[in-house]
Each structure stands twice: as C-alpha cells, then as structure tokens.
Amino acid sequence: MIDFELSDGDNKLINEAREQATLARKYARYYDQNENIVPPRELKEAVGRPDPFEERLKMEGQISGKAMVEALLHMEFFRGDVVPLRVPKISLGNYVLESVGTPEQIEKWGKARIAIGITEPGAGSDPSRITTTAVYDKAKDEWILNGEKIFITFAEDADAVMVFARDKRDDGQLGYTSFLVEKGTPGFSVGPQVKKMGIRAEDTAGLVFQDCRVPSLNHVKADFKAVFKVFNFSRPIVAAFGLGTSRAMLDFTLEKLAEIGISPKYQSGLSCQDAISDRLAALEAEYEAARLSVLRAKWLEDQGSAVKIEASMAKAMGGMAARRITKECMEILGNFALSEAHLAEKWFRDARISDIYEGPGEVQRLMIARSLLGYSQKELR
Ligand SMILES: Cc1cc2nc3c(=O)[nH]c(=O)nc-3n(C[C@H](O)[C@H](O)[C@H](O)COP(=O)(O)OP(=O)(O)OC[C@H]3O[C@@H](n4cnc5c(N)ncnc54)[C@H](O)[C@@H]3O)c2cc1C
Numbered sequence: 001m002i003d004f005e006l007s008d009g010d011n012k013l014i015n016e017a018r019e020q021a022t023l024a025r026k027y028a029r030y031y032d033q034n035e036n037i038v039p040p041r042e043l044k045e046a047v048g049r050p051d052p053f054e055e056r057l058k059m060e061g062q063i064s065g066k067a068m069v070e071a072l073l074h075m076e077f078f079r080g081d082v083v084p085l086r087v088p089k090i091s092l093g094n095y096v097l098e099s100v101g102t103p104e105q106i107e108k109w110g111k112a113r114i115a116i117g118i119t120e121p122g123a124g125s126d127p128s129r130i131t132t133t134a135v136y137d138k139a140k141d142e143w144i145l146n147g148e149k150i151f152i153t154f155a156e157d158a159d160a161v162m163v164f165a166r167d168k169r170d171d172g173q174l175g176y177t178s179f180l181v182e183k184g185t186p187g188f189s190v191g192p193q194v195k196k197m198g199i200r201a202e203d204t205a206g207l208v209f210q211d212c213r214v215p216s217l218n219h220v221k222a223d224f225k226a227v228f229k230v231f232n233f234s235r236p237i238v239a240a241f242g243l244g245t246s247r248a249m250l251d252f253t254l255e256k257l258a259e260i261g262i263s264p265k266y267q268s269g270l271s272c273q274d275a276i277s278d279r280l281a282a283l284e285a286e287y288e289a290a291r292l293s294v295l296r297a298k299w300l301e302d303q304g305s306a307v308k309i310e311a312s313m314a315k316a317m318g319g320m321a322a323r324r325i326t327k328e329c330m331e332i333l334g335n336f337a338l339s340e341a342h343l344a345e346k347w348f349r350d351a352r353i354s355d356i357y358e359g360p361g362e363v364q365r366l367m368i369a370r371s372l373l374g375y376s377q378k379e380l381r
Contacts (some may be wrong), residue, residue, distance in 0.1 A: 009062030021080025078244020187212030241316020242354025319355030
C-alpha cells in the first residue's frame with residue numbers, strides 16, 4: 001500500500017529546507033534583475049547549515065525514501081525562490097556518467113558538476129534531429145566535435161558538459177553517442193547568458209564546439225536510450241520545482257486575501273460557495289493532484305520500479321498545474337500583482353519553464369499516449 005504520511009525524519013529535513021528557502025528568498029529580486037550575474041555556489045547564509053539533500057542520504061530508515069524526499073525538498077526550496085542557498089553539486093550530466101561511465105571515467109569526473117547538452121537550434125522536443133558531429137581521428141586516438149547547443153543549464157558554472165552528438169559508425173550510418181567535454185578544452189566556448197522570461201537566476205547559455213578535440217577517454221558511450229533514461233528521474237523533479245513556485249503563489253494569494261478580510265470557505269458546499277472559494281478550491285485540488293503524481297513517481301522509483309510513464313504524467317500534470325495556478329492567482333490578485341514590489345509577477349514568469357524543459361506538456365502527453373496505446377514514435381508523432 002502507498003502511504004504518503006511523512007515520517008519525523010522527512011519533516012525534519014523539510015523544515016530545514018523551508019527555513020533555508022526563507023533565507024534565500026531575499027536574493028530573489030536581485031538575481032531576477034541582474035541576469036548576467038550567476039549566483040554563487042553557496043550563499044553566505046548556508047554556512048553552518050546542513051545540506052538536506054546530503055543529510056537525506058545518511059537517514060535511510062528514518063525517511064520515506066531517498067527519491068520521494070528529494071522531490072519534497074525541491075518543492076520546499078522552490079517555495080523560496082529559484083536561487084537556493086546551495087546550488088546542487090551535480091547536474092543531469094552526472095547521472096549519465098554514473099549510469100554508463102566506465103570505472104576510470106567515474107573516478108576521473110565523478111566529483112565534477114556536469115551539465116547536459118542536448119538541445120540545438122533545430123532539435124528541441126525531437127532530439128533525434130541533432131546535428132552535432134563527432135569524428136574519430138585514429139592517428140591521435142581523439143574525437144573531433146563540431147556543433148552548437150542552446151539553452152544549456154549550468155553552462156557557465158559547470159565543470160564539464162555531457163554533449164550528445166552523432167558519430168559515424170563502421171557501416172557508414174550515423175549513431176547517437178555522448179562525450180564529456182571539460183571547460184577550457186580548445187574549440188569549446190560558452191556563449192553569454194540567455195535573457196529569459198523567468199528563472200533568470202538560473203545559469204543558462206549556449207555552447208559552441210569548433211574542431212574541439214577530446215581524448216578517447218572522454219567518449220562516454222551513452223546512446224539515445226541511456227541519455228533519455230535520466231529524464232525518468234528528473235522529470236518529476238522539474239514538476240516539483242513548478243509546484244514549489246505554485247505553493248508560494250497560493251500562500252501569497254491567501255495571505256493578501258486575508259488582509260482584506262477574505263478567507264476561502266471550502267466547507268460551505270457547492271450551493272452557497274462564493275466565487276473566490278470555488279476558484280481557490282479548484283487550484284488547491286489541481287496542486288494536490290499534481291503533487292501526488294510527483295510523489296507516486298518518486299515512490300515507484302524508491303521501490304525500484306519502472307517510472308517512465310509515471311514520470312511523464314508527473315511532469316505533464318506539474319507543468320500544467322504550475323502554469324494554471326500562477327496565472328489564476330495573478331487574476332485573483334489583480335493589478336497589484338503586476339508590481340515588482342512583490343514576487344507574484346516573478347513567480348508567474350518562473351513557473352512557465354516547468355512546462356518547457358525536459359519535454360513540454362504536449363510531448364509528455366504524446367509519450368504517455370504512445371506507451372498506453374502501444375504506438376511507436378513513427379506511428380504517433
Ligand atoms: C531555461 C531553459 C533551460 C534549459 N536547459 C537545458 C539543458 O540543460 N540541456 C538541454 O539539452 N536543453 C535544455 N533546454 C532546452 C529544452 O529542453 C527545450 O527547450 C525543450 O525540450 C523544448 O524544445 P524547443 O524549445 O526546441 O521547442 P520545440 O521542440 O520547437 O517545441 C515548440 C512547441 O511545439 C510543441 N511540440 C513540439 N513537438 C510536438 C508534437 N510532436 N506534438 C505536439 N506539440 C509539439 C512543444 O510542446 C512546444 O510547445 C532548456 C530550455 C530552457 C528554456
């Protein structure tokens with residue numbers, strides 16, 4: 001039976017994350033307005049405080065599950081802001097390395113922060129369209145990379161990038177594979193920070209590879225399947241980001257309504273419920289449904305079960321809930337919410353990303369439909 005009651009261990013970590021999120025919130029507007037400045041890996045308020053993500057790993061037996069608690073912590077941190085007290089030590093490229101890297105590769109780069117570089121100007125939702133090439137130079141036992149990646153998270157701050165590319169196989173066909181490219185490698189450059197609508201504190205830039213040579217050791221043989229398996233774990237986390245922002249928005253809306261003497265009457269029954277209670281009840285229900293879908297995907301992950309479809313469901317529901325909740329709260333709050341004196345307008349902009357990266361809602365729904373109906377990618381696109 002699935003039991004979502006939180007343990008004392010869960011609550012201890014969640015409370016710490018909530019306190020840290022409150023401390024981080026004071027930086028929210030600064031990094032929103034200064035997009036060219038990448039936040040430090042650790043803000044001064046983090047000193048002397050535990051890292052709840054690391055504590056979780058030491059608390060097996062006291063918590064509901066590593067994966068589930070990870071999602072709950074992200075929800076708390078995003079309730080504060082996009083800027084955390086501590087930037088996570090690893091990124092998506094690390095998961096690729098851990099799942100398919102050789103012991104030698106893991107030994108060498110296991111502690112590096114590794115971004116993931118998949119998206120290109122002509123390849124977003126459909127990554128099979130990537131055109132970055134990798135050509136093997138037998139004489140030097142090196143690979144030569146050429147291509148461009150766009151919208152890469154941690155582009156500036158990461159120590160290395162896991163680059164998804166096409167290589168020429170012995171039979172002349174182009175395959176899919178990956179390379180770990182370290183910062184400072186000749187021929188590898190990082191573009192300026194992208195000016196974004198939301199999550200402006202997040203380090204996002206493009207990458208260029210121009211006759212960029214890497215040794216054979218950097219060839220991490222992650223094919224299409226291996227790279228995209230990582231998203232089974234990270235998609236519910238992206239939904240958790242959006243739900244953290246949504247919770248902040250809902251709480252702010254309730255607080256502002258309370259200041260003018262309005263509090264929702266959820267118990268009054270449909271026949272005498274006022275319009276505002278009806279609207280807020282629908283938003284709370286959507287929030288709760290999406291939150292449970294995230295917890296279900298992460299609970300399955302903790303049980304070692306396959307999570308591909310559940311991860312897509314959580315991502316589709318979380319992304320949509322975040323968009324709808326922040327939009328409707330803006331409407332309920334009125335003109336006042338547009339002022340930069342409050343974070344509401346920022347949360348509205350920030351929430352949009354949870355329905356874009358790691359696959360927009362439309363694409364998640366396609367994947368779910370394909371899986372449930374037994375269609376291939378070619379049959380249903
Ligand atoms: C802030 C930010 C950070 C990012 N970080 C990274 C990163 O670290 N690494 C990385 O590799 N990428 C990253 N991305 C890229 C992100 O994963 C892509 O933006 C995303 O996959 C969507 O691709 P696209 O933007 O090219 O949109 P498109 O694929 O061009 O889609 C445009 C629209 O069409 C819809 N659509 C597309 N195909 C279909 C279809 N078959 N049926 C119905 N509708 C469809 C989409 O849902 C979307 O609404 C990031 C993007 C952003 C904005």
